[in-house]
Amino acid sequence: MRPTRDMVAGALGLGLGALLFALTWGLPQSPFVPIGPDFYPRIVLAATMLLGAVLVVGDLFGRRRRRPAAAGPRNHRLVLLTFVAFGLYVLALPGLGFRIATFAFVVGLQILLDPPRGAGRWITVLVVAAVMSVPVFLVFERWLSILLPRGAWTGV
Structure with missing residues (x-):
């Protein structure tokens, strides 16, 4: 089976998200605030990894391949x-x-x-x-x- 754009994009999102998520563990914590500098990047990266996984799984086990819809005019x-x-x-x-x-x-x-x-x-x-x-x-x-x-x- 040949990888589609969805699978490649999903795998990139999942892989890069996981790499960057792992790097957030090295961010220094501030004793002055309860939410550290790692909080928001982890939320965004977790969502990125989840959506990447959805693309990959959807492409692997998804519906039959359809012809892509015609693209609208570019603006x-x-x-x-x-x-x-x-x-x-x-x-x-x-x-x-x-x-x-x-x-x-x-x-x-x-x-x-x-x-x-x-x-x-x-x-x-x-x-x-x-x-x-x-x-x-x-x-x-x-x-x-x-x-x-x-x-x-x-x-x-």
């Missing part, structure tokens, strides 16, 4: 604009602060990817941006005690 301009939007977000963080910059980034990216048509869609865009930025801020600032960037221009 390189949209990909470039997304990178530009992210770059602007990173540049705006020091001036606007995490809360305002993240809210603006999520609103802008939604508008860029799927321009809203109608008042109801605009409300959805604003609600999604609030739901994405407020809980992240609360979890990191309040629960995990990790300071997020404050805006030099806004103070928040």
